[in-house]
Structures are given as C-alpha cells and as structure tokens.
Ligand SMILES: Nc1ncnc2c1ncn2[C@@H]1O[C@H](COP(=O)(O)OP(=O)(O)OP(=O)(O)O)[C@@H](O)[C@H]1O
C-alpha cells in the first residue's frame with residue numbers, strides 16, 4: 001500500500017505543463033518531479049527512440065508499446081518507490097497521454113491501448129490528473145516561439161492530429177470525471193500556476209488527517 005500522493009499533468013503539446021510543474025515544485029521542495037516518457041535512464045533511452053525525427057517508419061502499435069514499456073520501467077524504478085516512501089509525485093504525462101495520442105489520435109482505440117497499459121501499470125493510477133486544455137494551434141505556436149525546445153517526431157504531426165489529441169482528452173474527461181480536472185491553459189503563466197497550485201494543495205489537504 002502506498003501512502004504518497006500521485007498527481008499527473010496532461011495536455012496537448014505546448015500547453016505549458018513543464019513550465020507550471022517547475023513552478024509548483026518550488027512550493028513543494030520534497031516532491032518528486034518527473035516526466036514521461038523518461039525520468040530514468042532506460043526510459044530516457046526509449047524516449048530517444050520514440051521521438052527521433054528519423055524514425056518515420058515507426059508503426060503505431062510499436063509506438064504504443066514503447067510508451068508502455070518506458071512507463072513500466074519508470075513506474076517500477078522511480079514512481080512506486082517514492083509513493084511507498086510517502087512522497088508527493090508530480091509527473092508530466094502518464095497513461096492518459098497514451099490514450100489520447102495513440103488510442104484516439106492514432107486511431108488504435110482507447111480500450112486497446114488501455115489494455116496494454118494495464119499490463120504495464122498494474123492498476124497504479126494517479127489520484128488527480130490536471131488537464132491543461134489548450135487549442136493546439138496556440139500550443140504549437142508557443143513551442144515554435146521557444147528556440148531552446150527541440151522539435152520531436154510527435155510535434156511534426158499535422159494540426160489535425162493535434163486537434164484529435166485534444167478531442168481524445170475531452171473524451172477522457174467525460175470518462176474519468178472524478179480524477180481529471182480541467183484547467184484553461186490559454187491564460188497567463190501566473191493564472192495557470194495559481195489554479196494549479198489550488199488543485200494540488202486541495203488534493204494534499206484531502207489526505208491530511210484531521211484532528
Ligand atoms: N501560460 C502561458 N502563456 C504563454 N506562454 C507559455 C505559457 N505556459 C508556457 N508557455 C511557454 O510555452 C512553451 C511551451 O511550454 P511548456 O514546455 O511548459 O509546455 P508543455 O505542455 O510541457 O509542452 P510539451 O508537452 O510539448 O513538452 C514554453 O516556451 C513556455 O515558456
């Protein structure tokens with residue numbers, strides 16, 4: 001049984017997740033901040049294969065399996081031990097990304113992709129998922145403006161793909177209304193940060209024993 005708190009951050013590319021997680025992290029210095037795909041050496045290696053712009057021949061099922069493999073290793077090596085120690089884990093993307101990107105936008109089917117992920121995660125789901133909702137046109141514009149950010153294979157998908165990713169997330173919000181909370185990510189950094197902080201603090205307060 002884990003006593004920690006597992007919170008994930010989701011949304012289309014360029015929604016601002018990484019920016020906001022780094023700001024939230026400053027308020028909770030003992031929290032573990034991590035990301036998918038990646039977060040540990042083996043998963044970072046898998047990340048490089050998945051996102052390599054040269055890998056244009058990658059089959060959608062191969063892609064889904066690689067994300068699930070990276071997820072498994074990251075969960076076992078980093079996330080689960082931290083939760084068992086009672087830590088707060090803030091993770092940039094998790095299984096919902098696979099459902100929205102591979103399941104819905106790539107057309108593999110959300111239920112099919114959920115099945116392979118159940119094998120990887122063995123029911124370990126976040127307590128709270130903060131979904132950064134943004135029009136992908138704005139998200140992609142933000143990425144283009146950021147000179148330091150390398151453009152990866154998924155970024156190169158057309159706008160229609162990214163619109164489908166957003167639609168996929170909206171379906172997930174309907175399917176998991178108790179877990180996924182939407183934030184309007186088109187606001188200023190400070191607006192999005194304040195709302196995120198409120199949600200994270202609310203989740204932690206719920207778990208605190210009252211006397
Ligand atoms: N609320 C905001 N308003 C304007 N620009 C923002 C906002 N939030 C983030 N940005 C900028 O947009 C760019 C993308 O932000 P960030 O990398 O945090 O997004 P992300 O959701 O993590 O994207 P990805 O998942 O594609 O890596 C960065 O240059 C960041 O400075």
Ligand SMILES: Cc1cn([C@H]2C[C@H](O)[C@@H](COP(=O)(O)O)O2)c(=O)[nH]c1=O
Pocket residue numbers: 013035036037067093094095096097098099101102154155
């Ligand atoms: C976990 C996960 C991610 N993706 C996509 C989403 C992004 O386009 C990239 C990761 O890049 P980021 O800059 O770290 O956000 O991968 C996906 O398609 N499926 C997944 O399960």
